[in-house]
Amino acid sequence: xxxxxxxxxxxxxxxxxxxxxxxxxxxxxxxxxxxxxxxxxxxxxxxxxxxxxxxxxxxxxxxxxxxxxxxxxxxxxxxxxxxxxxxxxxxxxxxxxxxxxxxxxxxxxxxxxxxxxxxxxxxxxxxxxxxxxxxxxxxxxxxxxxxxxxxxxxxxxxxxxxxxxxxxxxxxxxxxxxxxxxxxxxxxxxxxxxxxxxxxxxxxxxxxxxxxxxxxxxxxxxxxxxxx
Numbered sequence: 001x002x003x004x005x006x007x008x009x010x011x012x013x014x015x016x017x018x019x020x021x022x023x024x025x026x027x028x029x030x031x032x033x034x035x036x037x038x039x040x041x042x043x044x045x046x047x048x049x050x051x052x053x054x055x056x057x058x059x060x061x062x063x064x065x066x067x068x069x070x071x072x073x074x075x076x077x078x079x080x081x082x083x084x085x086x087x088x089x090x091x092x093x094x095x096x097x098x099x100x101x102x103x104x105x106x107x108x109x110x111x112x113x114x115x116x117x118x119x120x121x122x123x124x125x126x127x128x129x130x131x132x133x134x135x136x137x138x139x140x141x142x143x144x145x146x147x148x149x150x151x152x153x154x155x156x157x158x159x160x161x162x163x164x165x166x167x168x169x170x171x172x173x174x175x176x177x178x179x180x181x182x183x184x185x186x187x188x189x190x191x192x193x194x195x196x197x198x199x200x201x202x203x204x205x206x207x208x209x210x211x212x213x214x215x216x217x218x219x220x221x222x223x224x225x226x227x228x
Contacts, residue, residue, distance in 0.1 A: 014070065018056055021046040022070040025063065030108045034116050039063075061127065068135040071109055075101045075140050077147060087211050090151045091200050097144060098173045098196035105178050106187060114182060141166055157207045165207060172199040 014022065024046035028036050039060065043050045057063040077097040080089060104110055113136075117128040145166050151157040159165040173196060177187070 022067055025067050026109045030112045065131050065135045068131055072136045072139050075104050087156050090156055093147055095196045095200045098199055099192045102192035158209045159207050169203050172202050
């Protein structure tokens with residue numbers, strides 16, 4: 001049964017105590033798998049009451065949704081506090097969120113959640129898979145798409161379909177890494193930052209536009225002025 005409680009959009013919407021409870025629940029899932037993830041088990045691990053869990057997150061599905069939302073909220077771009085604009089600024093923001101995505105996907109929590117979802121799907125159950133899509137991947141798509149659309153508005157990117165551009169970017173970032181890890185492979189020291197920077201560079205080769213930073217009259221009127 002699905003929880004009817006509204007799910008906040010990220011860890012900033014939770015209190016520090018709720019964040020700590022969600023961290024405990026995620027650690028419990030990694031250590032003990034699906035069977036360990038009971039209301040009583042989470043309450044013991046987080047040193048809180050079952051009543052508090054129900055009040056904050058609702059039923060078990062609500063708790064799972066909150067755990068996934070909390071995990072996906074770690075994939076975000078650093079705020080542009082300087083207010084600077086341009087291709088370099090956009091590239092840094094995209095590379096930052098890409099590196100965070102790689103770190104989260106390579107972590108034990110993400111692997112445990114995805115393996116559990118795959119196991120459920122094999123048994124004909126799709127609840128966790130749906131939660132992962134709605135509260136995990138979709139918020140990440142929203143954040144990345146917002147950056148892409150901002151880049152298009154600034155004339156830095158050129159694409160017709162935001163979702164297609166996002167899928168291309170996601171594929172360049174993740175490639176086959178997640179599948180390899182789910183199958184037990186290792187990254188062999190691959191640095192998330194370097195991999196993210198490479199992906200963003202490749203994305204700009206596909207969708208980037210040359211910056212034109214000169215004044216408008218220099219760009220459009222050069223050589224057209226009459227003399228004499």
